[in-house]
Amino acid sequence: MNFSLISKVLSHIWVLHLLCCILALLSCIPLLWPETSAPFSLPIPVAHVGSLILGAILCSLLGMIISCVHFLLKLSNLKAIWQICSWGALWGASALVFVQMSIEANIPSPYQDKQTEPIQQSDTLHQPNEKLTGPASLIIPVDPEPYSDELLVNAPNLLKLEKEHEEILADFLNQSPRWAFADKSDTFYTRPGHVILAPPATGGIPGSVHAAFRTIAEGEPMPAGFRAVQPGAPFPESEDGKDDIPDIALELSGKHYLLLAWRGTKHRQTAHKAINAAIATIDDQLQRLAEEPTRQTIDLLCTGHLKHRGSAPELRLCEPSNQYGIYQAEVYANPGRAGTLLLVIRQQGNEGKMLRLFSFPARYSSNPEEIFRHDIPGAIEPWMRDATISETATLFHPRAPYFAIACGQSHHYFGVSVELQFSPSGSNGAVTETLLRRHYKVQAYDNSPEN
Numbered sequence: 001m002n003f004s005l006i007s008k009v010l011s012h013i014w015v016l017h018l019l020c021c022i023l024a025l026l027s028c029i030p031l032l033w034p035e036t037s038a039p040f041s042l043p044i045p046v047a048h049v050g051s052l053i054l055g056a057i058l059c060s061l062l063g064m065i066i067s068c069v070h071f072l073l074k075l076s077n078l079k080a081i082w083q084i085c086s087w088g089a090l091w092g093a094s095a096l097v098f099v100q101m102s103i104e105a106n107i108p109s110p111y112q113d114k115q116t117e118p119i120q121q122s123d124t125l126h127q128p129n130e131k132l133t134g135p136a137s138l139i140i141p142v143d144p145e146p147y148s149d150e151l152l153v154n155a156p157n158l159l160k161l162e163k164e165h166e167e168i169l170a171d172f173l174n175q176s177p178r179w180a181f182a183d184k185s186d187t188f189y190t191r192p193g194h195v196i197l198a199p200p201a202t203g204g205i206p207g208s209v210h211a212a213f214r215t216i217a218e219g220e221p222m223p224a225g226f227r228a229v230q231p232g233a234p235f236p237e238s239e240d241g242k243d244d245i246p247d248i249a250l251e252l253s254g255k256h257y258l259l260l261a262w263r264g265t266k267h268r269q270t271a272h273k274a275i276n277a278a279i280a281t282i283d284d285q286l287q288r289l290a291e292e293p294t295r296q297t298i299d300l301l302c303t304g305h306l307k308h309r310g311s312a313p314e315l316r317l318c319e320p321s322n323q324y325g326i327y328q329a330e331v332y333a334n335p336g337r338a339g340t341l342l343l344v345i346r347q348q349g350n351e352g353k354m355l356r357l358f359s360f361p362a363r364y365s366s367n368p369e370e371i372f373r374h375d376i377p378g379a380i381e382p383w384m385r386d387a388t389i390s391e392t393a394t395l396f397h398p399r400a401p402y403f404a405i406a407c408g409q410s411h412h413y414f415g416v417s418v419e420l421q422f423s424p425s426g427s428n429g430a431v432t433e434t435l436l437r438r439h440y441k442v443q444a445y446d447n448s449p450e451n
Contacts, residue, residue, distance in 0.1 A: 016063045017060045017063065017087050021060070021090050021091060021093075030049055033105060060090075060091070061087070064083055068084060131318060132330050133373075134304045134330055134373055134375050135177060135301060135302060135304040136304075136375045138178065138402065140278075141198055142198065143277060144276070147273045149235075149269040152230075152231055152233055153232070153279050153283075155250065155252070155282075156290075157286045157287045158231075159231065159253060161286060164293075166254055168294075168298070169289075170215075171298055176301070177375070180399075181193050181401070184214075186223040187224075188210070188259070189263060192402065192445075193326070193402060194211065195210070196321050196323075197281060199273075207265050207270070207274065208321060209274050209277075209278040210260070211278060213257070218255075222249055223249065226248065226249040226259060227247065227249065229248050230251045236248065243266050245271040247260065248260045248275065258279070262274065262275055286301075289301060307370050308332060308370065311368055311369055314331070315332075316331075319443075325410050325445030327402060328402050330374065332371040332372065332373055333420065333422070334364050334367075334368070334370060335362050337425070338364065338425040339425050341362045342357065342432070343358040343360075343419070345357070345405055345418050346419075347415070348414070349415070352417070355416065356390055356392070356393075356403065356405055358377055360376075360380045360381070361379075362374075377403055391406070392404040392405065395445065404445035404447075406445070408445075409446060410444060410445065412443060413442065414442065414443070415440070419436070420435045421434050421435065
């Protein structure tokens, strides 16, 4: 009779599991909501919560083992399996309830996020691949999906500027940090400093559109390998026996041409859509100039939006696609007072050898909730450019929106630390405050003649 009673109790051992699960969940309430008195919370000291949860789990586990062994000895294998399944189901459901409780409690992580620290002491290196947002950025994202792959899109703003305001367009292209410094050779797409319009990478990197403006007077030869095509015309066909995507010189009905070179997959539909997206994006960016063809509009387009919402200093360092060893940077900061910002790039190891030093006037305001964009090296005043003298300072035009960190063999990476410092006016550099420190893995610029 007693043996039958024991079997009956053990067959309902799931009740013990349920009570233990409820006890464990109730014990979590003081941890998840330490300052909130829940209606069903227990008067449990926080210091003993872990012991109660562990005790509930062990008690339930012991009950499951005893019941399972009992039914195995009675050769009731199905009942023994049921004991294991019921225990697992109840504790699994409790775990899901605990996860939901944790989400509702919104407990902050006990680990500090180093990516948000203004000062980083770790030597973690990573590729500087974040795209920039200012008008000097050489990378422009495009979306090819809405565009046709049969005819070239129209460029109404470019055509209007070329026909009616050719001098304004020429002034803009000569002043724009994005367009003014592209290499003038026919193979500009193999040189640093030109604009790249990058579609989303799906299934790997399908390719990108390399772009540059050229002035070609009547009678002058077309750049080697480029086919002159008007907006709205069909895409040019490849030469016989070749499956390459022809390079396009988009005619603007005047002296200016927009050179477009697709480099990537030879899938024609993908390339044609990307080229159309590139033309449309460039044309849209010049809509304001076409509507207001003035010097003031040129200045606005070349400056871009300087104020942004935020409070913490930020550095964005970018190596443009397929332009190895050259870098662009944007600094976002608001020191709140007049002074000078310094961007110091040092080599890790080698006693912190200084590789580049950029100093530039700080943009600032009394509003702590806004920060200002500073383009490097574009933010540097002409009379201050001697501060950038180094072995790489004279490689590119002094107004070019990109720079090299070191010369050498490309694809050989080394670590650098980058510090953003602030020196208030009147201190003559004797007082500096480090606003931000980052660490990157970068590569040298190969300055050999063939590159």
